[in-house]
Amino acid sequence: MRDVKQLYELWKNKVKEKELADELASIEKDEEKISDAFYRDLEFGTGGLRGVLGAGTNRMNVYTVGKATQGLASYVLSHYEEGKRSVAISYDSRINSRLFAERAASIFAANGIQAYIYKTLMPTPCLSYAVRRLGCSAGVMVTASHNPAKYNGYKVYGSDGCQITEEAAAEILSAIQKTDAFEGVSALPFEKALSDGLVSYIPDEVLTEFIERVKKESVVKGEKVDRSAKIVYTPLNGTGLVPVTRILKETGFENVIVVKEQELPDGHFPTCPYPNPEIREALTVGLNRAEELGADILIATDPDCDRVGIAVKNKQGGFSLLTGNEVGFLLIDFISQMRLKSGTMPKDPVMVKTIVTSDLAEKIASKYGVKTKNVLTGFKYIGEQIGLLEKQGKADSYILGFEESYGYLTGSYVRDKDAVDGVFMIAEMFAYYRAHGVSLLDKLSEIYREFGHFVSTLESKTFEGAEGFVKMQEIMNEYRKAKEVEGKKVVSMKDYSLGIDGLPKSNVVKFVLEDGSTLVVRPSGTEPKLKIYRCSLAKE
Numbered sequence: 001m002r003d004v005k006q007l008y009e010l011w012k013n014k015v016k017e018k019e020l021a022d023e024l025a026s027i028e029k030d031e032e033k034i035s036d037a038f039y040r041d042l043e044f045g046t047g048g049l050r051g052v053l054g055a056g057t058n059r060m061n062v063y064t065v066g067k068a069t070q071g072l073a074s075y076v077l078s079h080y081e082e083g084k085r086s087v088a089i090s091y092d093s094r095i096n097s098r099l100f101a102e103r104a105a106s107i108f109a110a111n112g113i114q115a116y117i118y119k120t121l122m123p124t125p126c127l128s129y130a131v132r133r134l135g136c137s138a139g140v141m142v143t144a145s146h147n148p149a150k151y152n153g154y155k156v157y158g159s160d161g162c163q164i165t166e167e168a169a170a171e172i173l174s175a176i177q178k179t180d181a182f183e184g185v186s187a188l189p190f191e192k193a194l195s196d197g198l199v200s201y202i203p204d205e206v207l208t209e210f211i212e213r214v215k216k217e218s219v220v221k222g223e224k225v226d227r228s229a230k231i232v233y234t235p236l237n238g239t240g241l242v243p244v245t246r247i248l249k250e251t252g253f254e255n256v257i258v259v260k261e262q263e264l265p266d267g268h269f270p271t272c273p274y275p276n277p278e279i280r281e282a283l284t285v286g287l288n289r290a291e292e293l294g295a296d297i298l299i300a301t302d303p304d305c306d307r308v309g310i311a312v313k314n315k316q317g318g319f320s321l322l323t324g325n326e327v328g329f330l331l332i333d334f335i336s337q338m339r340l341k342s343g344t345m346p347k348d349p350v351m352v353k354t355i356v357t358s359d360l361a362e363k364i365a366s367k368y369g370v371k372t373k374n375v376l377t378g379f380k381y382i383g384e385q386i387g388l389l390e391k392q393g394k395a396d397s398y399i400l401g402f403e404e405s406y407g408y409l410t411g412s413y414v415r416d417k418d419a420v421d422g423v424f425m426i427a428e429m430f431a432y433y434r435a436h437g438v439s440l441l442d443k444l445s446e447i448y449r450e451f452g453h454f455v456s457t458l459e460s461k462t463f464e465g466a467e468g469f470v471k472m473q474e475i476m477n478e479y480r481k482a483k484e485v486e487g488k489k490v491v492s493m494k495d496y497s498l499g500i501d502g503l504p505k506s507n508v509v510k511f512v513l514e515d516g517s518t519l520v521v522r523p524s525g526t527e528p529k530l531k532i533y534r535c536s537l538a539k540e
Contacts, residue, residue: 004038007057011038014182017062020055039466044068044176046169046380047525050144050153053095060096060144060152062103063181068154069104070185071176072138073111075168080137086114088134088202090127091142092239092304093265094152097121100142102190104154109198110186113137119201121265123239123305125409125418128161129210130202132414135159143304146276147527149269162383162415166504211246213413214421218251219338220428226435227252229296231427234259234286236275237266238303243420253427257293259286269303277302277309278406278458280321287311287319297430301419306379307406308422312430312440320441324406325358325456327426329447330440331408332361332400334429336368339399345369350389352382352401355496355503355510356520356533360454361402364447370399376496376506377522379407383415404456404533453538460529472523472530479509479521488513 012024027033037056042049042064049068051060076085087108091101098121105115116134118126124141131139139157147153156164156172164172179185193199231248233256235241241263248256261271262285269275272282277300280287290298290311298311298319310327311319322330332351339345349370353361354377362372375381382401389395395412402408407417410425433443448454463472483490494500496508508522517536524531 002039004035007038008034011055011057015055015063020061023055036465041177044071044169044173045525046164046166046378048153048155048163050147050151050527052150053152057181060100060154062099065100065103065154066107066185066187067179067181068176069107069140070111070179071172072140072156073108073113074175074179075172076108076113076137077111082112084137085112086116086134086136088127088130088136088139089115089117089142090122090124090130090140091118092121092123093237093267094142094144094303095149095267096152097142097267100152100154101140103187104140104142105199106187106190106193107185109193109196110188115193115199116202117199119204121239122207123243123418123420124155124416125306125414125420126207126210126243128157128414128416129213130206131157131159132161133206133209134202141304145304146274146278146302146307148274149267157416160383160387160415162387163378163380165380165384207243210413211243211250211420213411214247214418214424215251217410217421217425218428219335219342219344219425220432221338221342221344223338223341223432224435225428225431227427227431228255229253229430229434230293231256232259232286232290232293232295232298233257233423234262234283234298234300235305236272236277236282236300236302237262237264237269238275238301238305239265240301240305240419240423241265243305244301244423247420247424248427251424251428253431257289257295259289261285275303277307278324283309283311283321290319296434299423299426301423302406305419306417308408308419308426309406310426314441322440322444323456324402324404325361326444327406328353328357328361328400328402328404328408329364330429330443331402331410331425332364332370333443333447334432335400335410335425336365336370338432340368346394346397346399348394348397349399350385350397351399352385354378354381354403355508356522357402357404358454358456358535359518360451363451374501376503377403377508378525379403379409379417380415382409382417386412386415404458448538454535455538456533456535459532459534460524461532462527462529464528468528472528475530476507476509476521476523482511485511485513485519488515488517490514
């Protein structure tokens with residue numbers, strides 16, 4: 001049993017930073033807050049770290065980031081030869097993101113590992129690209145993606161530009177657990193490491209190369225398109241502003257208006273406390289601006305610009321939000337059509353999707369002769385499949401990867417979801433259909449008429465703290481015993497914790513119910529939430 005009071009006293013005596021010291025002093029008599037801050041170490045896994053900012057072992061701060069970085073440094077030192085050790089680093093607009101990124105660079109430098117860091121905040125896909133482009137041993141992205149402002153995180157990437165595997169995560173975790181957060185971390189002052197060349201800024205041309213690579217994903221070859229549409233774009237105070245506006249402008253979309261209140265980086269997210277393009281509330285300001293300007297489409301990217309959400313004008317004059325599944329349906333249909341038309345469809349085309357993403361996508365893909373590979377939740381598993389295809393000399397076979405949580409990627413140039421690519425492909429698709437007098441809603445209705453209208457929903461239930469963690473495990477165990485779910489008989493159940501379908505073990509349960517609907521339940525890997533995915537045929 002962990003002695004949280006002893007850990008609290010240790011931190012109170014060791015911590016030097018005023019903000020953290022003041023926080024520790026303020027909770028001295030609050031046993032519940034002390035317990036929540038110290039009952040465990042912030043969990044490290046294939047998604048790295050993610051947690052609430054603050055003081056304690058269960059919080060994101062310079063000490064937990066330092067400890068994780070020292071563990072990653074030990075991993076790099078043991079796997080790469082001297083002179084071939086380097087790490088790329090990027091960060092988003094969140095509170096302390098730059099501080100954590102520079103702290104990581106300082107620790108890598110002190111361990112004899114060359115650190116490359118972007119001069120300014122840059123999206124997650126740009127980090128994945130830099131790892132591959134610069135031939136790095138690993139990568140670090142400081143971000144909490146779409147979480148509320150009180151969170152930050154630390155994603156770790158392998159030399160392939162993909163988030164680390166379970167095996168690598170376990171080895172890094174072992175090194176982290178052996179590291180003392182106060183005495184076991186080696187670090188140089190950032191400015192000294194920079195002046196000594198142990199830390200270098202990533203050249204501006206790497207971003208330009210990334211943009212040029214995204215442009216090559218175009219599937220419109222000599223087709224009639226209309227790029228005059230009025231597009232309202234919001235980066236939700238994150239990293240998307242520069243790369244997204246560049247890709248749109250440089251590919252002929254000149255009528256782009258950026259939502260002023262959400263244009264500049266701001267980790268407090270004043271107009272969208274939950275900066276997630278999956279939810280309407282985050283898009284409220286953008287929707288208001290789109291209606292005010294009579295725009296044709298609203299596009300939003302999350303803070304680290306790896307997810308993209310859209311809303312399109314409907315026949316009633318308002319805007320309809322499309323789900324991540326619906327955008328995926330449209331993209332696989334559009335990309336397949338265009339590739340077949342232009343003769344650029346590869347010999348054995350592959351789409352990769354997660355097991356919680358609607359199975360309707362697989363039906364659409366099959367129509368065009370595209371094989372679907374289903375993987376566990378998390379884009380790292382999609383990136384892993386791209387890597388396997390590359391090793392077989394079939395990287396060009398991959399034409400789309402997507403997950404219902406608004407993540408898309410059409411090429412193998414990075415190994416994570418890419419909202420810059422997502423925005424470009426959506427805009428190109430929109431421009432093509434616009435030129436032919438078809439709206440995205442019209443096209444979606446056409447797809448539903450052909451394959452059936454499947455409605456997908458996601459419910460998230462929050463369980464915070466130590467008690468919440470235990471409660472989630474209890475609920476998952478109850479689901480595994482269920483013969484009936486939500487009043488419907490269970491026809492079949494897949495328990496992915498057993499390592500089935502050739503996939504790694506994962507705490508996920510999927511049900512097929514008597515009416516043909518499906519239900520998937522899993523704890524989130526990045527938030528204290530239980531997620532329930534429902535998919536059923538719509539009633540006419």
